[in-house]
Amino acid sequence: MNTQEEVGEFTQIFNALMSLMRKFIFKVLCAGPIPNHVSFIMDGNRRFAKKHNLTGLDAGHRAGFISVTYVLQYCKEIGIPYVTLYAFGVDNFKRQPEEVECVMDLMLEKVEYTINQAVSGNLKGVRVYFVGDLNSLNERLRVAAQRLMEVTEENKDLMVVVCVAYSTSHEIVHAVRESCVRKCDGTGDDPVVLQVSDVEECMYTSVVPDPDLVIRTGGGDRLSNFMTWQTSRSLLHSTATLWPELGLWHLVWAILKFQRMHDYLQKKKKLD
Amino acid sequence: MDLNQSMRLLSSWIAQIGVLGLDLLWRFIHLVVSLCYIVSGIIEAVESYAISLGLNKKYSSINIEKLRCLAVVVDIEEARDVSKVIELLQWLRTIGVKQVGLFDSQGLLKKSKDLILGTVPGSVLSEEIGEKDSSPDQNPLALEFISSSDNKEAVMKAANILLQDHLKSSRPENDKGENFFTETHLNEALRVVGENVHAPDLLLVYGPIRSHLGFPAWRLRYTEIVHMGSLNYMRYGSLLKAIHKFTGVHQNYGT
Numbered sequence: 001m002n003t004q005e006e007v008g009e010f011t012q013i014f015n016a017l018m019s020l021m022r023k024f025i026f027k028v029l030c031a032g033p034i035p036n037h038v039s040f041i042m043d044g045n046r047r048f049a050k051k052h053n054l055t056g057l058d059a060g061h062r063a064g065f066i067s068v069t070y071v072l073q074y075c076k077e078i079g080i081p082y083v084t085l086y087a088f089g090v091d092n093f094k095r096q097p098e099e100v101e102c103v104m105d106l107m108l109e110k111v112e113y114t115i116n117q118a119v120s121g122n123l124k125g126v127r128v129y130f131v132g133d134l135n136s137l138n139e140r141l142r143v144a145a146q147r148l149m150e151v152t153e154e155n156k157d158l159m160v161v162v163c164v165a166y167s168t169s170h171e172i173v174h175a176v177r178e179s180c181v182r183k184c185d186g187t188g189d190d191p192v193v194l195q196v197s198d199v200e201e202c203m204y205t206s207v208v209p210d211p212d213l214v215i216r217t218g219g220g221d222r223l224s225n226f227m228t229w230q231t232s233r234s235l236l237h238s239t240a241t242l243w244p245e246l247g248l249w250h251l252v253w254a255i256l257k258f259q260r261m262h263d264y265l266q267k268k269k270k271l272d
Numbered sequence: 273m274d275l276n277q278s279m280r281l282l283s284s285w286i287a288q289i290g291v292l293g294l295d296l297l298w299r300f301i302h303l304v305v306s307l308c309y310i311v312s313g314i315i316e317a318v319e320s321y322a323i324s325l326g327l328n329k330k331y332s333s334i335n336i337e338k339l340r341c342l343a344v345v346v347d348i349e350e351a352r353d354v355s356k357v358i359e360l361l362q363w364l365r366t367i368g369v370k371q372v373g374l375f376d377s378q379g380l381l382k383k384s385k386d387l388i389l390g391t392v393p394g395s396v397l398s399e400e401i402g403e404k405d406s407s408p409d410q411n412p413l414a415l416e417f418i419s420s421s422d423n424k425e426a427v428m429k430a431a432n433i434l435l436q437d438h439l440k441s442s443r444p445e446n447d448k449g450e451n452f453f454t455e456t457h458l459n460e461a462l463r464v465v466g467e468n469v470h471a472p473d474l475l476l477v478y479g480p481i482r483s484h485l486g487f488p489a490w491r492l493r494y495t496e497i498v499h500m501g502s503l504n505y506m507r508y509g510s511l512l513k514a515i516h517k518f519t520g521v522h523q524n525y526g527t
Contacts, residue, residue: 031298091526169455169493176431177453180438192439194431196424224526225493232486236497256305261481
């Protein structure tokens with residue numbers, strides 16, 4: 001009993017020290033420019049499960065969710081106002097039906113868990129927003145996502161945009177369609193011509209500014225149909241680390257890279 | 273009151289010293305990061321020269337057939353030096369690449385199109401392939417010149433074509449356009465406005481950072497994006513290495 005108590009106390013002290021060290025690291029990091037919006041392409045969950053011989057179709061994705069909670073905590077502590085997570089792409093629906101169903105069930109479980117956390121006041125300033133073709137999700141998940149968006153609507157510290165049933169090509173087509181239908185329904189004698197701003201207003205991700213930094217895990221060098229429209233002036237950072245293994249130092253390294261290139265990125269934005 | 277004022281002044285000084293200390297520490301960290309980049313740059317340069325000299329057998333043969341279309345993104349400052357772009361194209365031709373899209377955001381390379389086509393042997397505009405006679409002995413290098421006007425502006429032109437067609441069609445009330453505005457329709461409309469909709473397999477970025485700098489979004493979905501550094505310091509070995517690495521990539525396209 002005493003040994004267990006001692007271990008428990010030691011763990012608490014260790015966690016407190018780690019937390020202090022982390023806050024100090026972030027204080028130093030914040031001496032320089034911090035990205036306003038960071039997007040994550042969360043690749044590598046299935047390979048993580050295979051690497052660690054985890055059983056269950058959703059084992060890797062469960063580990064991935066733990067990583068999500070840590071990364072969001074770090075982003076909030078650093079003071080990044082917007083984070084986008086590429087959770088599930090339109091092309092992912094082509095996976096085995098059992099796997100898709102498993103992932104959808106896991107998402108529902110985690111959304112309901114997050115709703116409980118939000119209602120209990122544990123989400124501390126985090127606003128969650130779901131974007132994508134939400135009509136292609138099952139009704140339970142869609143309703144839960146809507147509920148989570150409602151209960152976190154007033155939170156202002158960190159906006160987390162979760163891209164589900166999302167792809168750039170789908171987003172562009174949807175935005176073109178929506179803006180065209182709006183123009184057709186409009187009144188007045190003005191010529192009916194679409195502008196870039198009309199289409200961008202209708203994009204799924206219009207709720208957030210363009211990303212400054214895109215971090216892809218899993219070693220891939222591609223955007224995989226994610227925000228190619230919005231990332232003209234983004235630093236694309238790729239790491240071979242699998243998503244469930246992404247830690248504090250990976251995030252710090254990516255932000256240091258962003259800080260090195262910040263002046264160049266600002267110059268490019270001004271040229272636009 | 274004096275004591276309170278002194279305390280406030282002292283806290284202010286401590287805070288300022290703290291901020292200065294954090295700033296110095298931040299600069300020191302960035303100095304260390306820059307040193308890491310210098311060392312890694314030296315290692316890459318040595319590796320690249322070894323590859324160029326044929327010392328690394330791994331790069332002696334490349335399955336170039338897998339690379340159907342390559343795109344090169346050049347930062348606008350670097351695109352002003354067309355001679356470097358010409359040299360790069362000559363290297364690509366030597367490697368066996370058959371189709372190259374050249375992109376810079378402001379269309380500087382488009383303006384130098386005639387110079388590039390006149391200087392790089394065997395190069396033709398990609399839209400002219402098939403129009404000209406090409407004997408089996410010739411290996412034309414098909415070039416495409418792309419700029420930001422082929423990105424969002426082109427999608428707007430295509431969207432306006434679809435909009436005008438939709439307005440002219442007889443459509444039911446409360447029509448949401450789901451059958452009219454699809455990926456296929458947008459692809460077709462982009463072709464009508466003269467845009468190439470084919471996605472490059474590999475995108476090489478020559479510039480200070482790894483960013484696609486506004487390459488047409490519609491074409492970038494599963495393209496591998498590799499940062500090659502500055503065009504002024506480009507190396508043949510690095511180019512070979514990037515293409516070789518691409519030929520080993522296996523994509524599952526989300527499945």
